[in-house]
Amino acid sequence: MQYVSTRGHAAAQTFSHILLGGLAPDGGLYLPAEYPQVSDAELTHWRTLSYADLAFEVLKKFATDIPEADLKALAHKTYTADVYRNVRAGENAAQITPLRVLEEKNGKKIVLQALSNGPTLAFKDMAMQLLGNLFEYTLAKDNAELNIFGATSGDTGSAAEYAMRGKKGVRVFMLSPYKKMSAFQTAQMFSLQDPNIFNIAVKGVFDDCQDMVKAVSNDHAFKAAKKIGTVNSINWARVVAQVVYYFRGYLSATTSNDQKVSFTVPSGNFGNICAGHIARMMGLPIDKLVAATNENDVLDEFFRTGVYRVRPSSETYHTSSPSMDISKASNFERFIYDLTGRDSKRLSALFHLVETKGGFDLSGKPGSDGDEFHKIAEYGFCSGKSTHDDRLATIRDVQKNYGITVDTHTADGIKVAREYLTPDVTMIVLETALPAKFNETIREALGRDAERPAGFENIEALPQKFEVMDADVAQVKAYIAAHTE
């Protein structure tokens, strides 16, 4: 399996080669030269597999340059009941992403798929845990080292740190805005005492952290000398790991391959739902892929109108589903590549418009940049948005009627899913976090604290290890240099 860049000016690469990198050298994103297909017989066989074996079957179609026995061992090391142990009453940890019927009315059914039972209580663990093991495996082969450098406003940084802690050959340097994360998120990250984890609290906001990461990334000499890498949401291996749970959700919610399901996905950077798109392109019988956004509705606007309009930071709102507060969706280019019939020239022209005009319009209306919007339905995509008040109302309603506390992002998903129910097509809503992570809003909605999984009761009281720093690139470079000797 070879990987090509959406922009069409980079050499084809293998899975292992793109594993440790980010963007392709031409500024594009990598995708497989063609999507592997899943036959009816395979799908039937996959119904009998454990999550780890299913992950192996999916991964081996994409990571063709890793020996199968090694891949199988990596899948089994990653997807264990012990790693995904933060289940709720009634859930079975061995299922890794257990399903639970939320509501059934007039033949219309909503099922929740729990993706948030891993170490940091958010769905990013599903992919990041695999990435940690893949990195360690690949680096050990070449006796190499990697220093992961990134910025986080909460979920990504902690998922990366919990995936890389104690891994040989890997260090993590993670910037976060000093005193701007929730107490729970801060404690989760800063209580890690592993010698290969470095938390840097920057006196500034998230954008300052992001700018520092960009500045270091643009210093190619420093980057090469210090073996700096990233684990952001465009990482291809993360996307592939996420493809697995779409198969798992489908296989668990159906009894035969002629049934279809739909998925609603709380969306920000389009990484999660992009994996759903890929599963569908592989032949998984998905009816609709519903993108749910919060007040930051870049994606909802596109799927309703065909207009993609990146937001300036003055129009990017800080909401109570903060992991979806994005102004542009970094994985979106992967879908647009397919939508344009994999025409890299056309794709490059459209993303040039994003740079120069802040977006593009594919509505087909006079003066627009194209008419590809009329093809959206072929890909099953639709969308909706949710506001803070919707979120509170959904959390209350789900608690009252079904006795389940859902987190704010999942609440956005449920709100939007209800707009797209059809009889006889089960709607699977991806549960992307546990409510304990976003307790402030749970208190607001329910007047009490969210339940915490065992082991998290006193997390805020644990000793914390972190460095406070000004938003100063030279200082952070010196820090990295001093700790990578």
Ligand SMILES: *Cc1c(COP(=O)(O)O)cnc(C)c1O
């Ligand atoms: C990251 C995140 C999302 C958004 O996922 P994308 O892949 O960026 O679309 C949604 N919910 C939670 C809890 C997250 O951490």
